[in-house]
Each structure stands twice: as C-alpha cells, then as structure tokens.
Amino acid sequence: MKKIISIVFFLIFVTYSVSFADSLNLSCKSAILIDANTGQVLYEKNPHLKLHPASTTKIMTGILAIEHGNMNDIVTVDEETVYLTEGSHIALEPEEQLPLEDLLHALLIESANDSAFAIAKYISGSTDEFAKLMNNKAKELGALNTNFVNPNGLTNENHLTTAYDLSLMAKYAMENETFREIVSNYTYTIPVTNKKDEERYLKSSNKLLYSNETINVDGEIVPIKYDGITGIKTGYTQAAQNCLVASAKRGNQNLIAVVLKVNGKEIYSDMHKLLNYGFDNFDTIDIAVKNEFVDNLEIKNGEIPIIAGIVKKDLPISIPKDSINKVTEKVMLDDELKAPIENGQTLGKIKYYLEDQLVGEVDIVSTLDVDTISSPTIFEKILNKWYLLLIGFFIIVRAIVVIKQKKKRKHRRKIYRVPSSYR
Structure with a gap:
C-alpha cells in the first residue's frame, strides 16, 4: 500500500512537470534543461534522440585540448589540415605556427574547422585517434548514444549524439575554468604569425552573448541577448540545422540547456523559453x-x-x-x-x-582517525593476570588489617551512659 501511494505521488509530480513544460511549445526536434550544479533534468523533449550535433561537437574537442595540451605549446599546421577543411575556418596555412591557446579560441569562438583539425593532430597525431579519445571521454561522462568521427562536427552519417549526452559534456566542460572563460567571450584577436602579417579578429556566432536583434518569445518581442548567459556553443549544418548549447547563471541558479535541429531564429526563441522556464519555476537551495x-x-x-x-x-x-x-x-x-x-x-x-x-x-x-583496539600479547596477558592477583592479594590483606583495627578500637572504646536526669 505504501509503495502504491509513493508511485501515485511520483506520477502526480511528473505529470505536473510534463504538463507545465509542454506549454513551452518548442520548435526544435530535441531539447533538455538541466541544473548545471547537480545534473538534475528539469525539462526534456526527445532527449535521447540521435541527431547530428554540428559544431556543438567542439565542446568535446575543446575540453580535450585543455586537458591533454599545454596552452603555451606552439602547434605547427600541416598541409592536410588546410586542404581537408570545409566550412568555417580562420585561413590557416601550411607550416603556420600558433600557440594552442589561440587555436582553442578560434575553435570555441569563431568555430573554426581548420583549428579543430590542427588541435586533433596536435593531441593525438590523427583525427581518427582523436575521435577515439572523444568517444572514450563521452562514455566516461555517462553519454549513452554518442559516436564522434571527427573533431569539428561536419556531417557524417555516423557522427551523432543527443541532447542528453551534450548536456553532460557541457556540464563537465563548464566546470573547467579555462573553458568557461573562453566561451563567455564573443571576441578574440589572434596576433600575427610566421605566415600572417595581420591580426585575425574572431567573433562568436552565439548571439545570446551580445545581440540586440529581436525574437518572439511567447508573443513578446525581446532581444536575443539573454540576461545571465555564460556561454557556450552554437552549431549549424544542413543536416543538423541550427543547434545550440547554452549556460546561464542568475543568483545561485546555474542552468544548462540544449536545443537541437531547428530553423533560423527559432533556435534562440526555444532557448529563451527553456531558460525562462528554469529560472521562473525552480529554486536552487543548499539542501546540505x-x-x-x-x-x-x-x-x-x-x-x-x-x-x-x-x-x-x-x-x-x-x-x-x-x-x-x-x-x-x-x-x-x-x-x-x-x-x-x-x-x-x-x-x-x-x-x-x-x-x-x-x-x-x-x-x-x-571527523576523526580511529584505530583498532590492539589485542594484548601473551606477555601482556600474563602480566595482567599477575597484576589482578596482586591487586586481589592487597585487597584481602587490607581487609584483614582493617578488621583487626576495628576490633582493637572496639576493645579500647569505653561507653558511658549518662542518666536522663543529668542530660
């Protein structure tokens, strides 16, 4: 009976959450909202549906670069990196040399595919080996339905992940101070190199950080820029459509949201709805x-x-x-x-x-170190027995002495009885 009551309470809570969240009317194919501190799922829509992640893939590439590389290392770009690059890039040239730190900013801010290739080869020697590293890390973080085949997210029928898995990767990445600092910025300047005599100015496509363009959110026209946004990564390919992983913090609330496969500015409308839902309907408390x-x-x-x-x-x-x-x-x-x-x-x-x-x-x-009670040695046991016998002997002797003293005192004591008339 108690179990049935518990299930009923649980279903009431879940039904309330789902019915309330369903009113979000998201346009995307898949989405999730989690508490960035605990990983609690606050909202989900097809969270385990396998989809193309586009450049949100670079979240994993970025954190692996930080964990396995040295930001001050100089990376030399090879010809294959340049000639195989499609899509967004920063025009790297063969034999160009850049600090890993600059390549990482190009990866996460400009979403440069050539930078992703250069990082992968620097870390693992080849993109294939780097993909293995990516997949191992994803599994380590608890990903259930992820398979990476490249470091940049360009379309491949076997390069797939889910909103749920991406939320785990984003949560982990945002716990790293270096990663967190990079994705919170939307501009960066790469200095001149041995192959470029001009600086390169980077700008993020994550408009949540800066854009005053407007969108419609539940009938209200608001700027894309979102109050409290802290990062992290956009993505787009024809197969993936628009994708976005975002984090936001207000007070002691820290949220991460993922939106996959949606057209145009609806990516930002959906993200606003998700984050608003989290901030408007949940409190973050220190339960312990x-x-x-x-x-x-x-x-x-x-x-x-x-x-x-x-x-x-x-x-x-x-x-x-x-x-x-x-x-x-x-x-x-x-x-x-x-x-x-x-x-x-x-x-x-x-x-x-x-x-x-x-x-x-x-x-x-x-709160303490506690040692085990030590067992006495044979010698200690013998000593203890003799000690007890000796104590017993002294107790007996003392008792005899006390009794004798009492008898002596009794014989010496004189009792005087005074008549009542003298009292």
Whole structure:
C-alpha cells in the first residue's frame, strides 16, 4: 500500500512537470534543461534522440585540448589540415605556427574547422585517434548514444549524439575554468604569425552573448541577448540545422540547456523559453551544508567507540518553487562501521527525495582517525593476570588489617551512659 501511494505521488509530480513544460511549445526536434550544479533534468523533449550535433561537437574537442595540451605549446599546421577543411575556418596555412591557446579560441569562438583539425593532430597525431579519445571521454561522462568521427562536427552519417549526452559534456566542460572563460567571450584577436602579417579578429556566432536583434518569445518581442548567459556553443549544418548549447547563471541558479535541429531564429526563441522556464519555476537551495553534523556513529572495535558523522560538501539542488517542505531525506550508513577509520572516510550517504523522486545525495564522512583496539600479547596477558592477583592479594590483606583495627578500637572504646536526669 505504501509503495502504491509513493508511485501515485511520483506520477502526480511528473505529470505536473510534463504538463507545465509542454506549454513551452518548442520548435526544435530535441531539447533538455538541466541544473548545471547537480545534473538534475528539469525539462526534456526527445532527449535521447540521435541527431547530428554540428559544431556543438567542439565542446568535446575543446575540453580535450585543455586537458591533454599545454596552452603555451606552439602547434605547427600541416598541409592536410588546410586542404581537408570545409566550412568555417580562420585561413590557416601550411607550416603556420600558433600557440594552442589561440587555436582553442578560434575553435570555441569563431568555430573554426581548420583549428579543430590542427588541435586533433596536435593531441593525438590523427583525427581518427582523436575521435577515439572523444568517444572514450563521452562514455566516461555517462553519454549513452554518442559516436564522434571527427573533431569539428561536419556531417557524417555516423557522427551523432543527443541532447542528453551534450548536456553532460557541457556540464563537465563548464566546470573547467579555462573553458568557461573562453566561451563567455564573443571576441578574440589572434596576433600575427610566421605566415600572417595581420591580426585575425574572431567573433562568436552565439548571439545570446551580445545581440540586440529581436525574437518572439511567447508573443513578446525581446532581444536575443539573454540576461545571465555564460556561454557556450552554437552549431549549424544542413543536416543538423541550427543547434545550440547554452549556460546561464542568475543568483545561485546555474542552468544548462540544449536545443537541437531547428530553423533560423527559432533556435534562440526555444532557448529563451527553456531558460525562462528554469529560472521562473525552480529554486536552487543548499539542501546540505559542508561540515553539517549528521549523527554520532558507533564504531566497532575502535579505540574511540563513537565518532561524529558530518556532511562532506555543500549540496545545492533545484526544486519547484515553494516545495522545500516536501523534501525528505534518508540516511544510509555502511553495513558495518568498523575500525580502522580515517578522517574524511565515507561512512554512508544522505539521499534527498521530492515526492519520492531522488533529487540529490551527499556523502557522510568521519571527523576523526580511529584505530583498532590492539589485542594484548601473551606477555601482556600474563602480566595482567599477575597484576589482578596482586591487586586481589592487597585487597584481602587490607581487609584483614582493617578488621583487626576495628576490633582493637572496639576493645579500647569505653561507653558511658549518662542518666536522663543529668542530660
């Protein structure tokens, strides 16, 4: 009966969320909105549909360049990079030399396909090997339906991903300070090189960052530029149509949204609707605070029998507005807490639920080192026995002495009884 009631509550919550979100009337083929801190899904439309990602692919290329490269390294462009490049580019030339940092800005701001090739070859030696690195990283991040075959997103029937998978990649990438700083800018200047005697001025196609062009959002005409936008990447090919991955922050709310396969400016209208939905209907709260006391926990075979368990880190979660009182928690400890225990060791978890839906979890950790009670050696056991016998002997002797002293005092004591008339 209890399980049935829980399912009913869960269905009510899901039905509410879906029915409300359905009113967004998005034009895109696929979309998702997540909390950038926790990865919670706040809205979805065909999130696992495999589609061409176009240049949103470069999110993965960019983060791999940062993790596997050195920003100050000088990359030499080869002939194949130049001659195989199609679409957007920064006119790289054979034997041209640029710092990786400049190529990375060209990749993420100008969306340069020749820069993507140059980075891939610098990191892995070939685009094929780099694609393997991309796919391994995608799986590591939890991607379910992604297969990359190139570093730039040019159309290939086997180069596919999903809105859900892209949201995971974007969340991970935006946790990197270098990546985050680059995609928050919409201009950049590449200095002269050994092959170019003029500077190259780059400008992002992510109009959410800067454009005063207008769009229609639910009947209201507003600028494309979005309040609180922090990045990250656009994409377009004929097969993919317009694609956009965006992040935005207001107060303590941090959102990531993905929109795939839509025509024209509707890409920005859909993105506004998604982000508005997140900011208007959800609150971000710290459901758990780092070092918050949880409970005193019994430790078996420990020199210290009880230690305090505390919350490992802050845990912000997104929940529908005015629903904080509906959040419940479940403390789950390891089966047997037994010494030795290290300071900071995980002892269990706290899971937080909203209407029976898991919305976040955090580790419970130890505040102390606890050593195991050491077993006495044979010699110590013998000493302990003799010690007990000796203590017992002294107790007996002392008792005999006390008894004798009492008897002596009794014999010496004289009792005087005074008649009542003298009292």
